[in-house]
Amino acid sequence: xxxxxxxxxxxxxxxxxxxxxxxxxxxxxxxxxxxxxxxxxxxxxxxxxxxxxxxxxxxxxxxxxxxxxxxxxxxxxxxxxxxxxxxxxxxxxxxxxxxxxxxxxxxxxxxxxxxxxxxxxxxx
Numbered sequence: 001x002x003x004x005x006x007x008x009x010x011x012x013x014x015x016x017x018x019x020x021x022x023x024x025x026x027x028x029x030x031x032x033x034x035x036x037x038x039x040x041x042x043x044x045x046x047x048x049x050x051x052x053x054x055x056x057x058x059x060x061x062x063x064x065x066x067x068x069x070x071x072x073x074x075x076x077x078x079x080x081x082x083x084x085x086x087x088x089x090x091x092x093x094x095x096x097x098x099x100x101x102x103x104x105x106x107x108x109x110x111x112x113x114x115x116x117x118x119x120x121x122x123x124x
Contacts, residue, residue, distance in 0.1 A: 025073050026044050027045045030055055030079045031060075032059065035063060039117045040058025040059030041058060052068050075093055076092055077089065079102055080103045083112045087106055
């Protein structure tokens with residue numbers, strides 16, 4: 001004989017876990033033009049390629065030398081720009097970590113670095 005309480009408990013557990021199991025990856029990217037300091041960004045795309053294309057399209061509408069500075073999956077990315085065209089990017093599990101990473105990378109190449117763009121993919 002089946003235990004109705006056990007069946008109900010298993011069904012409830014599955015219902016609660018189903019959204020977690022079905023959650024899809026979410027991608028974002030930041031593009032940057034060192035010559036003009038233009039940038040573009042994206043978040044919440046299904047693939048890395050889509051996220052990069054969107055960021056490049058946003059940036060390329062204002063500059064010709066745009067490149068993907070950072071891409072991220074289920075995370076955040078940031079872009080820091082400093083003096084004399086120096087820049088750096090970074091990613092992290094939250095905005096603060098991404099910004100700290102970007103500032104750290106930027107400071108390796110130049111001084112006076114500050115965040116000019118950040119984005120997070122998914123719910124952050």
